[in-house]
Amino acid sequence: MNAHANLTGKVALVQGGSRGIGAAIVERLAREGAAVGFTYVSSEVNALELQDSIIANGGKALAIRADSADEKAIRQAVQRTAEAFGGLDILVNNAGVLAVAPLNEFKLEDLDRTLAINVRSVFIASQEAARHMNEDGRIINIGSTNAERMPFAGGSVYAMSKSALVGLTKGLARDLGPQGITVNNVQPGPVDTDMNPDHGDFAQTLKGFMALPRYGKSEEIASFVAYLAGPEAAYITGASLTIDGGFSA
Structure with missing residues (x-):
């Protein structure tokens, strides 16, 4: 474990933590000393490997199967994490989907699912997490630089969903400030993951x-x-903080 663990004694939940950016966040928070619950939907093998790896290295982790489109599953994931580790201090809303299509071909069910996972789940998880957090709680949303710049066609719904997080973050910061809970939005640019590899088509x-x-x-x-x-x-x-290699510059 990290000798300079800033998060020793803290409890975190990461929505969407079994692979890519989410898995890296789970690993980093655990290395900083936090006990980390994290959700997954389909990547059970990855999730259990990550959980077991953290535990084998002296950390605390709990993989929780939960669809971020399901309100009950989200609330239960928050509750399970708080029960397993004795509270909740940090929520990272990382679950997200990307549907790209020309406007005249874009399916309404894809719009609904994008909003359900990219926006609605963030609100539900934040609402539930705030009930368990004490002062110095942290809510961190994973948005996208596409909230600031969408330079190609077909991404309007994704950009809308990530722009919604900018306003939601500001509003939640006002709602939860009196409790001493901070709410911020991290906006990555292109990141080398399975979803968007650095040698892919785009x-x-x-x-x-x-x-x-x-x-x-x-x-x-x-x-x-x-x-x-x-x-x-x-x-x-209440801040939206961009980390995008100058994509939006």
């Missing part, structure tokens, strides 16, 4: 939009999240 195009001509690493996003979850970020709230 990689060269996306790199052309950026000031730094490379994809980000999941660990770079996780380090930013860990900072916001830690004691040094106690005066930051």
Whole structure:
């Protein structure tokens, strides 16, 4: 474990934590000393491997199967984490979906699912988590630089969902400030994951939009999240903070 563990004694829940950016966040928070619950839907093998790896290294982790489109499952995941580890201090809303299609072909069910997972689940998880948090609680939403810039066709619904998090973050910061809970929104640019690999079909195009001509690493996003979850970020709230290699510059 990290000798400079800033989150020792803290309890975290990461929505969507079995792979990619979410898994990197789970690993980083655990390394910083937090007990971490995290949800998954289909990647059970990955989720259990991650859970077991953290425990084998002396940490505390709990993989929870929960569909972020299901209100009851979200609330139960918050409750299970709080019961398993004795409270809740940090919520990271990382679950997300991406549907891209021309406007005249975009299916309404894809719009509904995008809003359900990218926006509605953030509200539900935050509402439930705030009931368990004491002062110095942290809610961290994972948005997207596409809230600021959508440079290609077909991404309007995704951009809308991530723009909604900007307003939701500001509003929740006002709602929860009196309780001493901070709420912030991290907006990554292109990050090398299974969903959007740095050698994929869109990689060269996306790199052309950026000031730094490379994809980000999941660990770079996780380090930013860990900072916001830690004691040094106690005066930051209601902010949307971009980490995108200059994509939106």
